[in-house]
Amino acid sequence: MDELNKRIEQLEKDTHQIRLDVTALTERSKNFATTASVEKLIERCDTFVTKAEFTGTLHAFEVRLNERLDNMDSRHQAMIEKLNSRINSSDSKVFWGIFLPMMTAAITWFVKTAVLQV
Structure with missing residues (x-):
């Protein structure tokens, strides 16, 4: 017992x-952790990796785009400067070749008709 x-x-x-x-x-x-919760965590990690890769790719694209836009700006600026120089040279040609002789002729005509006639 x-x-x-x-x-x-x-x-x-x-x-x-x-x-x-x-x-x-x-x-x-x-x-x-259950298997389902571990799979959810793996999926979220993959999503974060995908987002990080996308962000990196987007940043690289922005850098390339900015470089190309800068190149285009410099080319356009050069074209504008060239156009301005052509306009200035054509302005002087127009002024000296056409406008000044016409004004001289107009003033001569005015003097001839208004001043000499009186």
């Missing part, structure tokens, strides 16, 4: 320890 009591006490101690272990495992299992 005495041995039976010892065995029962030992069983009670063991069941108490099992309860403590089950409680601890239950608490720890709340933090375990």
Whole structure:
């Protein structure tokens, strides 16, 4: 009988320890990840990698576009300067070749008709 009591006490101690272990495992299992949650995390990581790659590609595109726009601006500026110099040279040609002789003729005619006639 005495041995039976010892065995029962030992069983009670063991069941108490099992309860403590089950409680601890239950608490720890709340933090375990499921396969679905791990797959979601992998998918989110892939999304972040894709976004980072896209951002890098977009930045490289912006740099190339800005370089091309700068090149176009410099070419257009050179073309505008060339056009301005042509206009200035043609303005002087028009002024000296056409406008000045016409004004001289007009003033001469005015002097001839208005001043000399009086």
